[in-house]
């Protein structure tokens with residue numbers, strides 16, 4: 394089975410074209426392929442599929458085999474793959490995802506691809522949409538959550554997938570490895586959650602580290618960066634357009650006046666290969 398390996402700010406993916414070849418079971422395939430010793434190694438897999446509602450459909454599976462609704466770093470890589478491999482001649486096209494139909498745009502500078510900007514659609518902020526238990530019919534802004542015997546303040550945002558945004562004094566030293574899994578599996582989140590630990594630097598910049606649902610600590614999370622921008626604005630800590638500094642790179646995110654979130658960042662191919670049968 395042929396694949397290409399991609400990364401966006403160090404969040405890495407194995408991409409396969411599901412129209413040509415599909416594994417019998419995506420969950421076990423993702424676990425096997427994402428293993429960094431026995432497989433290719435990645436945070437997740439991306440699958441190209443046909444769509445009746447858009448030009449293409451993208452499915453994303455985490456390294457633990459769970460399927461996610463959406464992947465921000467992934468859709469940038471997905472879009473660049475389609476363009477570079479000649480599967481589309483458009484630089485902007487609709488992609489069907491679990492978060493709805495989203496629109497990546499290839500950024501060309503002097504004919505060179507310098508990045509991808511994605512209209513990530515609208516954030517979902519009501520408790521039952523994120524979902525967060527105990528907050529039906531209301532937004533979840535600066536709410537208490539008890540983890541590891543301590544009370545933190547969280548803001549819930551869905552970008553199709555659930556995010557718990559926690560503002561901290563120092564993102565570099567926050568014990569994300571110890572607490573990340575406790576947030577992920579907390580009883581408040583019926584579909585588990587991705588958790589972003591955010592240090593606000595100024596009204597246009599934040600430093601964010603992430604523990605991802607189904608993938609643990611990753612170097613970057615695109616939907617997490619979008620959730621961070623929305624949560625930072627909701628808590629009046631930043632403007633609506635910010636630069637998010639992640640372990641693996643920087644993303645530019647704007648929660649625009651039309652309520653759509655736009656994310657701009659890199660997408661790089663690392664290698665192409667063939668899986669042994």
Ligand SMILES: N[C@H](CCC[C@H](N)C(=O)O)C(=O)O
Nearest residue numbers: 461464465466554614615616
């Ligand atoms: N772990 C995420 C999926 C990958 C999202 C992340 N890699 C991104 O770039 O948005 C989830 O289960 O919702």
